[in-house]
Amino acid sequence: MRFSHVAAFRAVMLSGSMTMAAHELNTSQPNVSRLITQLEKDTGLKLFSRMAGRLQATPEAHAFYRDVERAYVGLADLEQSAQTIRKLGTGHLRVGAVPSMGLTVLPGIMRDFAAVHPAVRISVHFGDSVTVAQWTASRFCDIGITSYISDAIGVEADLALKMDGVCIVPPKHRLARRRTPLQPKDLAGEPFISLSHGDRRHIDSVFTRGGEDKRDLAHECQYAAVICSMVGNGMGLSIVNPIVADFYKHTGISVHEFEPSIQFMSYILTPLRYAKSELTSEFSAMIKNHISDALGLI
The missing domain is CATH 3.40.190.10 (Periplasmic binding protein-like II)
Known part of the structure; x- marks a missing residue:
């Protein structure tokens, strides 16, 4: 049994016509008829009959359709799950930060981010710049905030701001x-x-x-x-x-x-060779905005 056979059957059940089903599937009516015939052969079920020239679904077809719809609901859930992961990652954002940023602007960033994404859990880990870079490179953290870059390997660094000490x-x-x-x-x-x-x-x-x-x-x-x-x-x-x-x-x-x-830097680190999730990109933008705002108020 192939997915194309089941898709043709579902289209016919929903439209009540092989011609309309063919239109929905962007194919021909004879092709839909052939797919239905093959599905009946594979399942051993008589799915449709013609009465007075009209296509009629059999009781077996209605029973089979209920299971088909449950399968499609499952597929829709998987599709929604994929969209959510593509947009929000895993729903868990791990942030590494040096204390100079973690004890000042980071709580405000987290507050604003949580207001937009209340279902996303944020984990924060403090360390020096070298440690945060290592955490980010190993993907223990999704994003890092550091004061300087040593010989960090495996991270992409974005200078957020230069500040005079x-x-x-x-x-x-x-x-x-x-x-x-x-x-x-x-x-x-x-x-x-x-x-x-x-x-x-x-x-x-x-x-x-x-x-x-x-x-x-x-x-x-x-x-x-x-x-x-x-x-x-x-x-x-x-x-x-x-x-x-x-x-x-x-x-x-x-x-x-x-x-x-004497200049102080703030860098945003992300793992090298890995695509950023929308969560990470949005959090990065908030970091830059908050640092700029904080410096503007001084």
Whole structure:
């Protein structure tokens, strides 16, 4: 029994005519008749008879049709399932993020995304840029948000935004009253709290340019959000992502422009050689919009 035989039978049952069925199937009436004859042979059932020149479905045909319709409902469900997967992926979005983004803009992105796709479950995993890139390359995460790209293999990187870093100082510090951009010489002898990942390399290079680094490298921390709290408690000064500084102004920090420019990046990573689902593409667009909005409010 072939699908074409069953399709012809269903078309005849729905239209009540082999001619109309042929039109629906974009074929000829003799071909539909031949398919029905073959189906009757395969099933051993008499499906149609002619009475007064009109085609009549037999009781066996009506009984068989009920099962055919159940099969078609199943096929329709499979087709709908395929469309859903094609559009939304598996209905589960796994996001990897560095804490600087995960603790600031990511919750707002998730809120807005969930409002549009309430049935989609989101899993969030925090790690440094290297770890997030590895998670994305292995497809443990569908999308990653990182601060820099090392030697990431197996990911496609999209630069979401470049931001000039800001210098943060304790609220009662002598530099808190400055209205002009701070410079490396202003931080000479000051206790400095360093990031403990890839972002610190381009920060350190500014202070070693043309001479000795005169900062007091007092402390180190992996998370810029914690550094903001440390600075707010008077433990030192630092240079951080401006979005993080803005989100953590409640710690009491004083935020200042810094020269020369130290740029902080945000990258969106997706697995290489795999087509993006609509969910991933939509989430990526929301990341860019939220980062831009957050920077515009600073």
